[in-house]
Amino acid sequence: MSSASLNISVVEKRMLKQSEAASYTGLAVKHFKATCPVQPIELRPGTVLYDKRDLDTWIDGMKTGVEMASQDAILGRL
Numbered sequence: 001m002s003s004a005s006l007n008i009s010v011v012e013k014r015m016l017k018q019s020e021a022a023s024y025t026g027l028a029v030k031h032f033k034a035t036c037p038v039q040p041i042e043l044r045p046g047t048v049l050y051d052k053r054d055l056d057t058w059i060d061g062m063k064t065g066v067e068m069a070s071q072d073a074i075l076g077r078l
Helices: 018-025 029-035 052-063 071-077
Strands: 041-044 047-051
Touching (some): 018 047, 018 052
16 A cells, blocks of 8 residues: 655735734624724735734733723834
8 A cells, every 4th residue: 555645834824804813813803993903004005904913912912911002002113
């Protein structure tokens, strides 16, 4: 009997659509839109995506008591 091997490479996405970003954070889309201060990036015209690293920073800040509630706070951290 012959054997075969299968090599699978999975590339994890860094940039997420709004629905994916909401799911990533564990929020419903309507709650995500209302609470998430992270600004999406327009990589090309009509393509607006959220950076997972920015989402992680927001979540980590919530855990340590740092609030990024305003757009100025986010821009100050860039």
